[in-house]
Amino acid sequence: xxxxxxxxxxxxxxxxxxxxxxxxxxxxxxxxxxxxxxxxxxxxxxxxxxxxxxxxxxxxxxxxxxxxxxxxxxxxxxxxxxxxxxxxxxxxxxxxxxxxxxxxxxxxxxxxxxxxxxxxxxxxxxxxxxxxxxxxxxxxxxxxxxxxxxxxxxxxxxxxxxxxxxxxxxxxxxxxxxxxxxxxxxxxxxxxxxxxxxxxxxxxxxxxxxxxxxxxxxxxxxxxxxxxxxxxxxxxxxxxxxxxxxxxxxxxxxxxxxxxxxx
Ligand SMILES: Nc1ncnc2c1ncn2[C@@H]1O[C@H](COP(=O)(O)OP(=O)(O)O)[C@@H](O)[C@H]1O
Ligand SMILES: [Mg+2]
Numbered sequence: 001x002x003x004x005x006x007x008x009x010x011x012x013x014x015x016x017x018x019x020x021x022x023x024x025x026x027x028x029x030x031x032x033x034x035x036x037x038x039x040x041x042x043x044x045x046x047x048x049x050x051x052x053x054x055x056x057x058x059x060x061x062x063x064x065x066x067x068x069x070x071x072x073x074x075x076x077x078x079x080x081x082x083x084x085x086x087x088x089x090x091x092x093x094x095x096x097x098x099x100x101x102x103x104x105x106x107x108x109x110x111x112x113x114x115x116x117x118x119x120x121x122x123x124x125x126x127x128x129x130x131x132x133x134x135x136x137x138x139x140x141x142x143x144x145x146x147x148x149x150x151x152x153x154x155x156x157x158x159x160x161x162x163x164x165x166x167x168x169x170x171x172x173x174x175x176x177x178x179x180x181x182x183x184x185x186x187x188x189x190x191x192x193x194x195x196x197x198x199x200x201x202x203x204x205x206x207x208x209x210x211x212x213x214x215x216x217x218x219x220x221x222x223x224x225x226x227x228x229x230x231x232x233x234x235x236x237x238x239x240x241x242x243x244x245x246x247x248x249x250x251x252x253x254x255x256x257x258x259x260x261x262x263x
Contacts, residue, residue: 012128015184020125025080025228026246038087050079143179
């Protein structure tokens, strides 16, 4: 059965979109069937998949608000060899209109039902806030992957984020699991990054991925070529790190539910 993973952190610029695009491509390269959902109105994951967000025939708006069948809004030809549901400015309107519709928290979950078993993995790139779109992602997901930068206050922010996710989950999705905490943009020469990383491991233990994503300029450049890093520079440390992360996700099992963690 397929697995739905929401990539979430209410902070912007922590590597959510970079992770979404590159882990989706890496997973697709292992011959898994993968769908990436761009739930961020900025549409960066869409552009990073080689799809012009202004030209996308349909987006998450049509899926969530107009209730177009999921199969009609999926784009098949992406540079990362995964399928995509695009995001662009229209998704901002979806966020607002969601407030008015029936069963607004479970729109995405219901919409994905027909394709949930077709895909091995569905990744959702969340916007940088805990708005109705992110609530939809967390309601639809089996688990949440949290990318974070090892900076000062990161641990505090992460604990607060986990609390919020847990509260949300207890209302909309009590079975939600923590897929893992991912250290992104990591610079091993940075003393503070190492300290924060150690604290993170003490606090979150096995939930922290062994794979670390290094700061790597190729990861930052690849989106301007409309491609995941592995198709832009496959020998880059960034591309290799995301391939390793895909391997780690495939090997890991037995997740704790986020709601049971509190008790
Ligand atoms: N490992 C990395 N090394 C270098 N630059 C990165 C890395 N991860 C992300 N970036 C860059 O940092 C910025 C923010 O990353 P992004 O994935 O868009 O974060 P988010 O989606 O959380 O806002 C982007 O310009 C991206 O290209
Ligand atoms: Mg983003």
